[in-house]
Amino acid sequence: MTGPDRPALLRLRGISLNPPGQSGARTGGRPRRVRHGGPADQAGRTSQAGRTSQAGRAGGRAAGHRRLPPARPAVGPVDLTVGAGELVLVQGPSGAGKTALLHVIALLERPDAGSYLLDDLAVIGLGDRDLAALRARRIGVVPQRPPLLPGRTALDNVMLALLYSGAGVRQRRHRALDALDLVGLADQAAVLAGGLAAGQRRRVAIARALAPAPDLLVCDNPTADLDPALTEQVIGLLAGLHRDGRTVVIATDDQLAAAYATQRLVLGLAGPRWPGAGAGADRTIPLGPPGSLGRSGPGEPP
Amino acid sequence: MTTPAGAPTRLRWRDAAAEAAAFVVGRPLRVTLAGLGTALVTAWFVAILGLISTTGGQVASAFTARLASHVLLVPARTGPVPAAWPYPPDVEQRLRSLHGVRQAGVFWPVDLPRPAQVTRLPVSGGGPAAGPAGPAAPGADPVIAATPGFLAAAGVMVSQGRLFDDWDQSRAARVCLLGAAAARSLGVTVLGPRSAVYLNSVRCSVIGIIGGAARWPALLRSVVLPTSAAIAIFGPPEPAAGAAPAVLIQVRAGAAAVVARQAPFAVSPQRPGRYAVRVPASPRRLAAGVEGLLTGLFRVTGWTSLGIGLASVLALAWTSAVGRGPEFGLRRAVGARRRHIAMHLLGEVGLLGLLAGLVGASAGVAVVVLTAWARGWPPVIAAQLVLPAPLAVAATAMAAGLVPALYAARTPPARALDG
Numbered sequence: 001m002t003g004p005d006r007p008a009l010l011r012l013r014g015i016s017l018n019p020p021g022q023s024g025a026r027t028g029g030r031p032r033r034v035r036h037g038g039p040a041d042q043a044g045r046t047s048q049a050g051r052t053s054q055a056g057r058a059g060g061r062a063a064g065h066r067r068l069p070p071a072r073p074a075v076g077p078v079d080l081t082v083g084a085g086e087l088v089l090v091q092g093p094s095g096a097g098k099t100a101l102l103h104v105i106a107l108l109e110r111p112d113a114g115s116y117l118l119d120d121l122a123v124i125g126l127g128d129r130d131l132a133a134l135r136a137r138r139i140g141v142v143p144q145r146p147p148l149l150p151g152r153t154a155l156d157n158v159m160l161a162l163l164y165s166g167a168g169v170r171q172r173r174h175r176a177l178d179a180l181d182l183v184g185l186a187d188q189a190a191v192l193a194g195g196l197a198a199g200q201r202r203r204v205a206i207a208r209a210l211a212p213a214p215d216l217l218v219c220d221n222p223t224a225d226l227d228p229a230l231t232e233q234v235i236g237l238l239a240g241l242h243r244d245g246r247t248v249v250i251a252t253d254d255q256l257a258a259a260y261a262t263q264r265l266v267l268g269l270a271g272p273r274w275p276g277a278g279a280g281a282d283r284t285i286p287l288g289p290p291g292s293l294g295r296s297g298p299g300e301p302p
Numbered sequence: 303m304t305t306p307a308g309a310p311t312r313l314r315w316r317d318a319a320a321e322a323a324a325f326v327v328g329r330p331l332r333v334t335l336a337g338l339g340t341a342l343v344t345a346w347f348v349a350i351l352g353l354i355s356t357t358g359g360q361v362a363s364a365f366t367a368r369l370a371s372h373v374l375l376v377p378a379r380t381g382p383v384p385a386a387w388p389y390p391p392d393v394e395q396r397l398r399s400l401h402g403v404r405q406a407g408v409f410w411p412v413d414l415p416r417p418a419q420v421t422r423l424p425v426s427g428g429g430p431a432a433g434p435a436g437p438a439a440p441g442a443d444p445v446i447a448a449t450p451g452f453l454a455a456a457g458v459m460v461s462q463g464r465l466f467d468d469w470d471q472s473r474a475a476r477v478c479l480l481g482a483a484a485a486r487s488l489g490v491t492v493l494g495p496r497s498a499v500y501l502n503s504v505r506c507s508v509i510g511i512i513g514g515a516a517r518w519p520a521l522l523r524s525v526v527l528p529t530s531a532a533i534a535i536f537g538p539p540e541p542a543a544g545a546a547p548a549v550l551i552q553v554r555a556g557a558a559a560v561v562a563r564q565a566p567f568a569v570s571p572q573r574p575g576r577y578a579v580r581v582p583a584s585p586r587r588l589a590a591g592v593e594g595l596l597t598g599l600f601r602v603t604g605w606t607s608l609g610i611g612l613a614s615v616l617a618l619a620w621t622s623a624v625g626r627g628p629e630f631g632l633r634r635a636v637g638a639r640r641r642h643i644a645m646h647l648l649g650e651v652g653l654l655g656l657l658a659g660l661v662g663a664s665a666g667v668a669v670v671v672l673t674a675w676a677r678g679w680p681p682v683i684a685a686q687l688v689l690p691a692p693l694a695v696a697a698t699a700m701a702a703g704l705v706p707a708l709y710a711a712r713t714p715p716a717r718a719l720d721g
Contacts, residue, residue, distance in 0.1 A: 103716050106635070107715075108635055108714070108715045108716040108718070109714075109716050121307065123307075126307060128639050128640055129307075129310045129311075129639060130307035130310075131307070132310070132311045132634070132637050132638060132639040132642075133307045133308045133309065133310050133311050133637065134307045134308070135634070135635060135636065135637045135715065136311045136636060136637020137308055137637070138308075141635055141718075143635075143718055147628045147629065147631075147632045147718055149328070149629060149632075151324075151325075151328025151329050152324060152328055156324065160632070160633070160636060161636040161637075163313065163317055163321070163633075163636070163637075163638075164311035164312065164313055164633075164636065164637035164638050164639075164642060165311065165637065166309070166311070166312050166314075169317075169320075208636070212636075212637075
């Protein structure tokens with residue numbers, strides 16, 4: 001909850017991410033082929049005329065690859081302010097742009113429009129060096145299907161988050177073990193990531209995101225593919241982190257998480273043309289103080 | 303350098319090396335498959351070069367053994383008929399003083415007065431020879447007059463008896479040596495104090511039987527007597543009849559050409575043109591040809607293998623880059639800069655190249671050593687070629703990995719979330 005006593009950590013104003021083409025199809029993260037130089041692509045470029053942003057360049061180059069990365073998820077103009085210590089839920093139907101918004105928040109994608117202040121620092125114009133520094137220290141990301149290096153141990157995977165911080169090996173190991181302990185996996189530190197169960201993989205990913213002690217934890221659908229027991233475990237873990245004072249942004253439709261949220265952002269499906277979609281399609285629902293719905297939320301049927 | 307976003311992230315070389323090592327250890331199958339081609343080609347290359355030097359050394363030593371070991375000095379055919387004795391008296395000493403000359407000795411074929419007869423028993427009244435062994439065909443065994451120096455230069459070995467020496471020579475002793483074949487045909491099998499042959503009824507004691515003459519094998523079919531005795535019995539040599547005295551010069555290996563040029567001057571500084579030198583056909587050119595052929599053949603295969611090796615290194619470099627988008631994306635998502643990804647990949651490729659080079663070079667050396675061992679040859683491998691081979695492979699791999707590294711460095715961090 002933003003307030004005078006709680007300075008804003010994130011300020012997003014009019015953030016939007018265009019789909020690569022103007023086909024209007026929202027691919028929601030599935031791989032698809034883009035005809036490089038085709039009319040659709042040309043249109044997309046025209047709409048980004050003059051932009052030399054990192055994301056734009058990466059997208060242009062990506063079109064030259066044989067197997068394309070999934071088309072960039074898109075999101076309409078979004079305003080969002082997150083205060084320190086908040087737990088924010090990003091909700092909406094599939095394809096509404098939850099993942100895209102999280103990509104922008106986690107500095108993984110550069111938005112096509114809008115402004116983004118992280119601790120009063122305008123991050124949109126920053127270069128690779130500064131973005132890498134912010135990714136390494138300020139923001140922890142838990143992707144929807146957390147990629148772990150399969151041939152490495154859980155500890156190695158967590159230590160990876162500290163590899164580029166400049167810390168020594170001993171310190172990295174110490175902090176990684178602390179993070180694993182936080183998610184209750186200290187005893188699994190030496191297990192190869194390939195041998196971990198789904199819930200454990202998710203927790204290792206959370207530990208990895210936590211290891212650098214970031215200001216902000218971003219979780220993309222952390223309960224996907226998990227059974228109810230594991231879902232409760234992971235949501236409980238995130239809620240506990242929030243209770244300990246961490247700022248957490250979660251994209252999830254899980255009703256369980258809603259009980260702990262301080263703020264809920266619901267993204268609506270925009271019209272067929274993204275650039276024309278207004279901010280009215282989205283609404284921000286501030287909730288009460290943390291845990292104010294905690295008693296009734298989890299038990300209620302959807 | 304601190305920016306509003308904080309100190310830049312960094313990747314220390316130690317960490318990059320550790321990450322590369324973890325990659326190699328963590329994916330043994332993939333690493334083996336990727337490095338196999340490179341290792342094989344390295345092994346092939348090292349083995350080829352090692353085999354070139356090993357067989358090259360072998361060919362060289364084989365041909366060295368066949369190098370001309372003697373030259374022949376004869377009076378020149380041009381000009382007036384040479385004198386009966388065309389050399390200074392100390393011709394042998396003069397030649398021996400030449401560098402590269404081991405021994406030198408004069409000899410000539412003795413022209414027996416017709417009808418020439420070499421028999422084991424005295425021939426009476428010009429009738430047919432008689433005797434238990436029967437006479438050899440008249441004149442069948444050429445008679446050669448030689449100095450003791452010639453015997454040494456020709457490498458004469460006796461199977462029985464002894465060689466004649468300076469003492470026999472100085473006294474013009476009527477002694478002779480029989481070549482093994484001549485002795486057989488004359489029926490001389492066992493030497494005794496009374497063994498003798500008759501050269502046109504002139505008795506000569508047989509003091510030795512020649513078992514071998516390395517540089518003048520024709521002696522095995524000859525009767526050899528000291529030059530002094532030959533002159534005393536049959537008179538001086540007759541160059542007009544084609545029996546001019548010649549000097550056999552034994553030379554050190556490889557010195558034949560030089561000695562051939564110098565010998566006429568040594569014998570007669572004033573008139574070197576009076577002499578001609580005959581050098582047996584040297585196998586040197588042939589040896590060089592064979593070696594050149596071998597080297598060329600191996601070199602072609604070597605360069606071919608280098609080409610294949612480059613391709614395999616490129617494959618190795620790309621193998622470590624492709625299909626790892628999510629990993630590189632993840633690394634970027636946790637703070638790696640583009641250059642860190644490139645460093646990381648170069649480290650991996652370099653390590654892979656180093657390992658493949660080490661394995662390959664070791665295997666190549668093993669092939670050379672085993673081949674040489676099987677043939678009983680000494681293995682010859684240039685250390686300055688084998689030792690840096692792994693480093694060269696690593697450097698090549700890193701050079702080849704530059705493009706894949708830049709490719710990987712462009713991985714957008716969002717690739718981490720593709721799952």
